[in-house]
Amino acid sequence: MRNEVIDRVGRLYERLAAESGDAQGRGGECNACGKCCDFESFDHRLYVTRPELMYLSSKLGGERVKPMTGGMCPYNVAGKCTVYDYRFAGCRIFCCNGDAEFQSDLSERALEELKSICTELDIPYRYMDLATALNAFSANQ
Numbered sequence: 001m002r003n004e005v006i007d008r009v010g011r012l013y014e015r016l017a018a019e020s021g022d023a024q025g026r027g028g029e030c031n032a033c034g035k036c037c038d039f040e041s042f043d044h045r046l047y048v049t050r051p052e053l054m055y056l057s058s059k060l061g062g063e064r065v066k067p068m069t070g071g072m073c074p075y076n077v078a079g080k081c082t083v084y085d086y087r088f089a090g091c092r093i094f095c096c097n098g099d100a101e102f103q104s105d106l107s108e109r110a111l112e113e114l115k116s117i118c119t120e121l122d123i124p125y126r127y128m129d130l131a132t133a134l135n136a137f138s139a140n141q
């Protein structure tokens with residue numbers, strides 16, 4: 001079951017990359033400055049689901065998922081995402097200079113797929129802010 005979750009989340013991430021690539025600039029131009037990973041100072045929120053955490057955890061080579069103790073994502077180190085290839089759907093969709101409607105549509109469709117993964121593979125569906133999600137997952141891994 002775990003492998004199927006990982007496969008399906010990986011396919012979802014590939015689709016997000018393809019759809020953003022086909023969007024003729026509507027997705028925005030991110031220069032990976034990392035400022036939006038500091039949620040408090042950027043006034044931004046990121047919500048994630050359990051399948052995304054399972055995917056991240058499976059890619060960490062045995063390392064534990066980190067808790068979040070401040071306003072900054074613990075995977076942002078010196079302004080750079082240290083889990084870029086495994087980052088969450090919201091990190092892939094959000095761009096500070098992108099088209100909000102395009103991002104909202106992409107986000108809705110990504111959430112539908114994440115919900116389906118949960119329903120079909122019997123995983124509790126919860127849409128949690130990043131700190132709550134990381135802290136709960138890291139305490140139970």
Ligand code: SF4
Nearest residue numbers: 030031033034036096
């Ligand atoms: S979305 Fe904007 S703030 Fe976030 S990393 Fe990209 S350029 Fe920086």
Ligand code: SF4
Nearest residue numbers: 037073075076081091
């Ligand atoms: S996973 Fe990476 S891109 Fe997403 S909030 Fe954390 S540091 Fe930023």
